[in-house]
Amino acid sequence: MRYLVLGLLALTSVQAAGEEALEGDSPALAVKIAANDPNLLYTGRWELKNPAAPEAEWPGCELAFTVDGGSVNLVAEDTAAGNPSNVRGHNADYFTVCVGDAEPAVLAAHKGRTVYRLAGDLPKGLHTIRVFKRTEAYHGKVKVLGLQLDQGHALLQAPPRPERRIEFIGDSITCGYGNEAPAQTERSSGITKNNYLAYGAVTARAVKAEYVCTAWSGMGVFQNYGGKRGVDLMPDYYLRTLPTQKESRWDFKRWTPHVVVINLGTNDFSPKEPPTQQEFNTAYDGLVSTVRANYPDAQIVCAVGSMMSGPKLELVRGYLAALIEARKQKGETKLHYVEFEPQKMEDGIGADWHPSVKTHAKMAAVLTAKLKEVAGW
Secondary structure (H helix, E strand, C coil), X not given: CEEXXXXXXXXXXXXXXXXXXXXXXXXXXXXXXXXXXXXXXXECCCECCCCCCCEECCCCCEEEEEECCEXXXXXXXXXXXXXXXXXXXXXXXEEEEEECCCCCEEEECCCEEEEEEEEEEEXXXXXXXXXXXXXXXXXXXXXXXXXXXXXXXXXXXCCCCCCEEEEEEECHHHHCCCCCCCCCCCCCCHHHCCHHHCHHHHHHHHCCEEEEEEECCCCCCCECCCCCECCCCHHHHCCCCCCCCCCCCCCHHHCCCCEEEEECCCCCCCCCCCCCHHHHHHXXXXXXXXXHHHCCCCEEEEEECCCCCHHHHHHHHHHHHHHHHHHHHCCCCCEEEEECCCCCHHHCECHHHCECHHHHHHHHHHHHHHHHHHHCC
16 A cells, blocks of 8 residues: 655645645554444445445545544545646546635545545544545546544544535536636646535535535536537436446435535537427426436426526526426426526636636525525525
8 A cells, every 4th residue: 555645735726736746655543444434424425335445436525524633544545547746637636625624725636545644733622524525527536445543532423414405416517617727718627626616515515505416527418518419418427326337326315405406508508509499308307307206305496507698598598497387387396497697707717618716606695595595595
């Protein structure tokens, strides 16, 4: 096994996060904690076929736990293809690490089995640590193999799960694609793709809800970016625990949200010839039906924006209005619509013309207000 400590890079700016991660020998710590310890809290879609080595790919998957001080190591295995020292490398896998109320930091994953120093010499007391997957599935799969603590220190009771639960289904916008990039002309990379600061995660924290994200860049419901139809669409990936594995299937009985937000359509309308209302609404209605069948009591919010404007925005707005009305005529009472205003140059534009962190914050404010209306949050 490789023992290696990576410097945690401050998230205060892209420039700071772009510096090379510091590396050095990280000796093993005395107290070993198994990955299936009941005091470890896993949030999101984790594959648990081997409970001693939970695996996750979707952005927003999180491991949380509380310790009573000292140093903390995470033992994990990642499939990341990129080199985290090359921060513009497209395939590096990154995590946001939060230690108590300290500023979040970035953990750059190395390929293979590695020991990461999450915290060092914490004072005696309660310290909750969260490790949040900020990059999307194709950047890498993480497998948690356990924790290590200093002698004389212990893992305490797991942080409580929030009473509220919210799920997001989306594309690159929901992933947080390129939201930390300095300009729209820059291509997205792992270090500038931050799901922790995407509108869904920001909203979940604002309403104090447990957050699950099933999003993949370029995905649509009828066709993907560039016009690919028929296969590998978001309704197919939504059924999976590990989205890169076609045979992987999520058990919807494991977790039931109170609210589901669907933000799809941007890629469906990206080709020159947009889908017809019948094409788009048939596919979208199928996804809504899947959600409703698995979550009979959930409030479902159909979201649009913030990368669409002009005639295409008017078109998808009209399509969804017709879909929602048709379902209401059949007795649906918990289906809603929310629209995010088109992104503005003065708020900054992220990589490949995607929403900036500031735009995501504005989207979260709109959605938070909508959730107060439809869910009483």
